[in-house]
Amino acid sequence: MTKKRSLYKRMVLTISLLCTATIALILTLFAVLVNSIRASTDNAALLHNVFLGTSIALLVGLYILVYFHIKRLFRPMQEIKKAVETVADGNFDLQIPVKTSDEFGELAESFNKMANEIQSMLKYKDQLLSDVSHELRTPITRMRLAAEMMEEGKEKDSMISDLKDMSHLVETLLESNRLNYGLSSLNKESFDLTDLLSSLVAEQSDTIPGIQFQPRGAVVISADLSLIKMLFRNLINNGLKYSAHQEEPIVIELIERSGEVMISIVDKGMGIPEKDLPQIFEPFYRVEQSRSKNTGGYGLGLSIAHKVVEAHQGKISLKNAESGGIIANVELPLA
DSSP states (O other): OOOOOOHHHHHHHHHHHHHHHHHHHHHHHHHHHHHHHHHOGGGHHHHHHHHHHHHHHHHHHHHHHHHHHHHHHTHHHHHHHHHHHHHHTTOOOOOOOOOOSSHHHHHHHHHHHHHHHHHHHHHHHHHHHHHHHHHHHHHHHHHHHHHHTSOSSHHHHHHHHHHHHHHHHHHHHHHHHHHTTGGGGOOEEEEEHHHHHHHHHHHTTTSTTOEEEOOOSOOEEEEEHHHHHHHHHHHHHHHHHHTTTOSSOEEEEEEEETTEEEEEEEOOSOOOOGGGGGGTTSTTOOOGGGOSTTTOOOSOHHHHHHHHHHHTTOEEEEEEOTTSSEEEEEEEEOO
16 A cells, blocks of 8 residues: 655655755855955955855756746646546546546545546436436337327317327437437538528528528538438427517528538527526526526537537537627537
């Protein structure tokens, strides 16, 4: 077992040695100066200057040496800081190398244990959702078949509608779980993103307040076509849903940049409270003002959108527009 080396004790020892060395140095040089002055009063001024310069040089050198020593002692703090930032971004695979047996080493070990436990809890949660979703598929299908055989009426329509919503939720959960495996679960192919967006816009041609999109040539990407279609259909539907009371259409822009393409979807809807923006991509998170029967949803759409973009090594962001509404930006690598 490695013996613990206390960082606190090492710091106290370093400072004590610094003070001791400083006092000893000053006393030694002072004694040399006194003896030199006694031996030769003619060179007193010269000896004084030599003493002063030597003292300053030695003290500066000593403090520089101690500074770099203390900086080296606290170097593990930088690694821990970067690790905390990485975990804050949702990456729990990181492990901090334990290089010391002091307090920083103990902190690194505790951090690694915490990251492992969080990752295990998340995997358990994902597995639980996946298992429950699979188990719900069969009884929901049976209930839908039974509902179809009921006599026509409001009760039948209501039951079928609820069962469709439940079935959609189950499929959404399964899709979300699949995306947790990232690139390994993608079925990539090359396709024209402009054509895809044009087809999605055509699907909503009669939906108020409408969509403004002007294609400007082919933009080819290599991605999972079904997931990218689901991504943009979700964002477009959100824009239409929350700006249905507006007269201005939502605007879709496609901009090619160096090695990537950025797609912006801008609506004139109610926007999102600033306090909710940091959690907007969390599973099952729903903004307070959207919790109504009219808007519907389970708080999974944007979470899946975020996973789709991350699985394709892209970026997605939502922000409030100054004139009202939401700006959704998606960045994807070109083929």
